Amino acid sequence: MSYNIAVVGFGLTGRLAALELSLVHNVTVYEVGNAQALSSAGRVAAAMLAPLAESVLCEQDLALMGLDSINRWPKILAQLDDTVFFQQQGTLVVAHQQDKGDLQSFAQRLKPLANHQVKSVNRFEIEALEPEFAGRFNQGLYLPCEGQIDNQAFYSASFNTLQKRHVQFKFDKKVDIACKQLLKSYDYIIDCRGLGAKNTTCKLRGVRGEVVRLHAPEVSLTRPIRLMHPRYPIYIAPKPNHEYVIGATEIESQDSGPATVRSTLELLSAAYTVHSGFAEARILSIQTGLRPAFSDNRPQVNHEGKVIGINGLYRHGYLLAPSLVAEAVALIK
Numbered sequence: 001m002s003y004n005i006a007v008v009g010f011g012l013t014g015r016l017a018a019l020e021l022s023l024v025h026n027v028t029v030y031e032v033g034n035a036q037a038l039s040s041a042g043r044v045a046a047a048m049l050a051p052l053a054e055s056v057l058c059e060q061d062l063a064l065m066g067l068d069s070i071n072r073w074p075k076i077l078a079q080l081d082d083t084v085f086f087q088q089q090g091t092l093v094v095a096h097q098q099d100k101g102d103l104q105s106f107a108q109r110l111k112p113l114a115n116h117q118v119k120s121v122n123r124f125e126i127e128a129l130e131p132e133f134a135g136r137f138n139q140g141l142y143l144p145c146e147g148q149i150d151n152q153a154f155y156s157a158s159f160n161t162l163q164k165r166h167v168q169f170k171f172d173k174k175v176d177i178a179c180k181q182l183l184k185s186y187d188y189i190i191d192c193r194g195l196g197a198k199n200t201t202c203k204l205r206g207v208r209g210e211v212v213r214l215h216a217p218e219v220s221l222t223r224p225i226r227l228m229h230p231r232y233p234i235y236i237a238p239k240p241n242h243e244y245v246i247g248a249t250e251i252e253s254q255d256s257g258p259a260t261v262r263s264t265l266e267l268l269s270a271a272y273t274v275h276s277g278f279a280e281a282r283i284l285s286i287q288t289g290l291r292p293a294f295s296d297n298r299p300q301v302n303h304e305g306k307v308i309g310i311n312g313l314y315r316h317g318y319l320l321a322p323s324l325v326a327e328a329v330a331l332i333k
Contacts, residue, residue: 006028027168032172037155048146081160083153089147096229099229103139129222148224177197191311201309206291211289259286310328
C-alpha cells in the first residue's frame with residue numbers, strides 16, 4: 001500500500017528516510033532551512049563509521065547497531081545516481097610516546113564486538129598500513145571493521161536522486177508537528193528535526209562539534225586516523241582528492257557560534273604532529289555544528305499516532321542512522 005508521507009527535517013536522517021520511503025510512497029519533505037542544509041550536523045560531520053572506537057563511550061548494543069548500519073550503507077549508496085565515496089579499510093589509532101598511557105586506557109575500554117578484533121600494531125605494522133607514518137609512531141591500534149563516507153557528496157547525491165524521484169520539497173518552512181492540518185494531510189509524519197524539536201522533546205540538548213576541512217596535496221592517508229591525547233584527542237578523516245576533515249571528539253556545549261582561535265589552533269597543531277605535510281595544506285572551511293542528544297546519549301525512535309520521531313543520535317549520526325531509519329520505516333503498516 002502506498003501512503004502520503006511527510007518527512008520533516010532534511011538532515012541526515014531525513015534524507016535517509018526520504019530515500020527509503022520514496023521507493024514505495026508519495027513523500028513530501030519539509031525543511032526549515034534551504035536546500036543547502038549548511039547548518040545540518042550531518043553536513044558538518046566527518047562521517048566516520050567507527051563502532052569499535054565509539055564502543056569506548058557507548059553501550060555494546062549501540063556499537064552492534066553500528067555494525068549493522070555499516071552493512072546497510074553500500075546498499076543505500078547504490079540507490080543514488082551519483083557516486084559517493086565509501087571505504088571500509090579500518091581505523092588506525094596512534095599516540096606519541098608521551099601519550100602511551102592514553103592509548104593503553106583506550107584499548108582497555110574497547111568492548112568486544114562479535115568477531116571483530118582489535119589489533120595492537122608496532123611501528124613496522126603502522127608503516128605497512130600508512131607508509132607516510134614511517135618513523136612517526138611506535139605503537140598503535142588497528143580497528144579493521146571501520147570505515148567512512150563522504151558526507152558532502154552524500155548530501156548532494158541524495159538530493160539529486162530524490163528530485164528525480166519527484167519527491168516534493170518545501171524549503172524555508174517551519175512545521176508544527178502537532179498541527180491538525182498537517183496531521184490531516186498525511187498518513188504518516190516522520191519527525192527528523194533534530195535540535196529543531198528541542199522545544200517539544202524532553203531532555204534534548206545540543207553537543208557541539210568543530211571540524212576543519214583541508215586540502216593537503218602533500219598528505220596521502222588511506223583511512224581515518226585517531227590521535228590519542230590527554231587534552232585534545234582528534235580524528236583525521238581522508239576524503240577524495242587529498243581533502244581531510246579534522247575534528248575533536250566532542251565539546252559539551254550548546255554554543256552554535258563560530259570556532260574559537262584556541263580550538264582551531266589545537267586541531268591544526270595536533271594534525272601537524274601527526275603528519276608534517278599538513279603545514280602546507282589549504283584551509284577549505286572551519287565549521288561548527290550542534291548534534292542532538294538526550295541525557296543518556298542514546299537515540300530514540302518514538303511512535304505516537306501518525307507521528308514517528310527519530311532523534312538523539314548524538315555523535316553517532318552516520319554510524320547509527322541507517323539502522324534507526326529502518327526501525328522507523330518498519331512501523332509504517
